[in-house]
Amino acid sequence: MSQVSQVREIGVGLLGLGNVGSGVVQLLADNAAAIEERLGARVVVRRIAVREAKKRRKVAVDRRLLTTDARAVIDDPDVAIVVELVGGEAEAKQYVLHAIERGRHVVTANKALLATHGPELFAAAAKRGVELYLEAAVCGGVPVLRALREGLASDKIEALHGIVNGTSNFILSTMTAEGRPFDEVLAAAQREGYAEADPALDVDGGDAAHKLVVLAMLAFGARVRLADVYVEGIRQITPVDHAYAERFGMVVKPLVIARDHGTEGLELRVHPTMIPKRWLLASVAGVNNAVYVTSRALGHSMYYGRGAGMMPTAVAVVSDVLEIARNVLGRSPGMAATSVPRLTRRAVRDIGLLRSRYYLRFAVLDRPGVLAQLAGVLGKHEVSIAHVTQEGKEPERAVTVVILTHEARERNVRLALAQVAKLASVVEAPRLVRLCE
Template sequence: MTRPGDPSELTQHPGATGLAGVPSHHPSSPPGPERRRLRGGAPIQIGLLGCGTVGGGVLRLLADKADHLAARAGVPLVVRRIAVRDLDRQRVPECDPALLTTDTEAVVTDPDIDLIVEVMGGEEPALDLLSRAMEHGKGVVTANKLLLAAHGPALLARAVERRVDLAFEGAAGGGIPIVRNLRESFASDRVERIVAILNGTCNYILTRMREAGVSFPTALAEAQELGYAEADPTLDVDGHDAAHKLVVLAMLAFGARVADAEVSVEGIRDLEEIDFRHADRFGYAVKHLAIGCERGNVVELRVHPTLIPKRSVLANVSGVLNAVLVEGRALGPSLVYGRGAGDLPTAVSVVADIVDVARSIASGVAGMQTRGIALTDRPLLPLADIESRYYLRFTVADRPGVMGRLAGALGEAGVSIEHIVQEGEPQPGDTAVDVVMITRRAREGAIRSALDVIARASVLQRPPRLLRIEGV
């Protein structure tokens, strides 16, 4: 029988092998160094990589709630070193300048550090540093969704191999408790579908476009002024940030190891105020959604602007808030909802992970949580094979026969139309009008082939707008 902190439980597991994308060991150090041997009740020493927005929040929470956290972890939590790029930058008051270093390598190899918290962001050097930390027997907490979407399975495999924990509650949904929910609470159920608002910047912009009738560039400028959007908003408004988070959630919900580059992603740049008006007329709101479901062995993962019923709960998640709807086969729908970004909300998730991992280390059961995550390769359903209802908007010359050609092309492809409206009064001459259609459920491939036929018929004055409709 082993006791908490018994050194025999904490001995390094030998025999690491290389894994795709994760360096097996650094050339300058031997593989599998000894893990620090803890004595019962000894503090868990933390190495923090990054002290920006999230790192600052983590230091604040660790300082504000030190006693409470020590009671939850079973041992005190002590920050031993903090790696940053610029030693002179202004930091939160809880950041002790004496702990700062630019030597990230020294932090992840420090034999006195038990747990590494990565809140630097980016793919490298974060990947190499986390891999090195695990090799040195350290537990790891990260909020880095980009890294996990690209290398999550390899990092998890490395954690299992080294018998350490890799925790990442902050990497999907910021402060919303969804990672732990999927990993633990849904262990007894089967997740059938996830429908989520995972990017606060997009949700803020769409809320303003819907409620104030402003254009995308105006709403984006407002979001930037309020600090809700980066100076370069590409990752957010083009949908990649939400896609990274969806890949992370799919690992836990479906046990899916997927290639994140293959997830179908559309952003919100092309949306126009008029689409919000038409959507409203048909009883829908426009939301940027990340959708995941299992279809037998394949997994459907997609991120795009979507029409959802105005009265649904998700349609009323406004501003920068995020929400994740999970449908379990036994449980049915459940929803978590809250602040998906920001220093303290994200720090709540990161520090909860620190407590969990610290408790596992102190109790001599490091790596147990991570070993429970089983992944298998899952092909993604091609977008052409998904089935949905569609909102289609055609800008056409107002001439006799045009409507018939649109409806005819869709009919030929086997797509039924549920509603059709023409915007505005017919004018004399060759004026442009908008024709908006809501289709019945159809294969996306069929819709696309109809749109190709319509494009060749030279009736369109600009490319058509296609938005998918999701029942939630």
């Protein structure tokens, strides 16, 4: 922070001027007067690190601010807040640690970095007495982390159900609405810019898992291993599954689910889930995100909006910058030096322990006794049937059998399905979708 003329200034050093960085520059410029009025100080971007200095930029920016040396930005004595928007893990981690060492406050949108190295970074920030803010890392512009950190600070969070990956939600919503297969909808999403050329991180659940780990930090103060989160993507969901969901008054959504089981650990899972159409989350369509929080005193609350994109993400980043600036300007003696979360190691429950209802789909040869065989294997594993549907009646051709179970233990369901898969009349691997009601 430096003093120039009468107006106080907060110096920001930007690492990255891609999608989000450009949005940050744009938002700070568009709202400069309002920000100055509210903060009583000016937020000034002092320097910007990029990989290629000569590249065309999405926003008008003074080229003299650009450098390819991220450390020079961090070391600039007029930079009080470093905003990390380079993405990736290794370099970003080095930059954030360097910024903390130099006593800079940090804002990052990097969920991959936080999910893997968050606890180490928070510990470093707490030790050095600087802030590490991360609102944009989950649900872009939707202030869900702020709600967990502040709005619900006096409450105890019991569970979260969220749609936190816009690409997966766009694909499943389009499949539901248009009855088209996954590959076709993915290709269309890529053409329209809703999916990356390499969609794996989005459609296979990795991005959602990063966000779930970050949510668990804020909701439960939990330090968990990313590798312990159960992750299943959406590639296996077919138009047939959507059609059955519709028939049962349900819809398939790409959910992240977290539940606190106290001394028995945390339930953390990412997978497509059938939910009742009457649920608020069922109407969260397209690229939108939402997190539905269950807390002891408040009950239910939901946070909804655009989870990605240049300007929505920039809103979260700039709000973090403003909050840090406000704290820096108004810090009174005796206040804690930093508000970074204090984390406790928590065990993540094995998915086998889950008790849930299940949608099971089988392709079987239409022979007498096949249904009884399926029921027998499920029954032997304590999986009881709530509903059975069989489609088609063509001897010696595969027909579809769909079973909805009562609540069962996942470990038992898996053992049963492994045994069913070996039956001579079963022609493809059984499919499973978890229900949440």
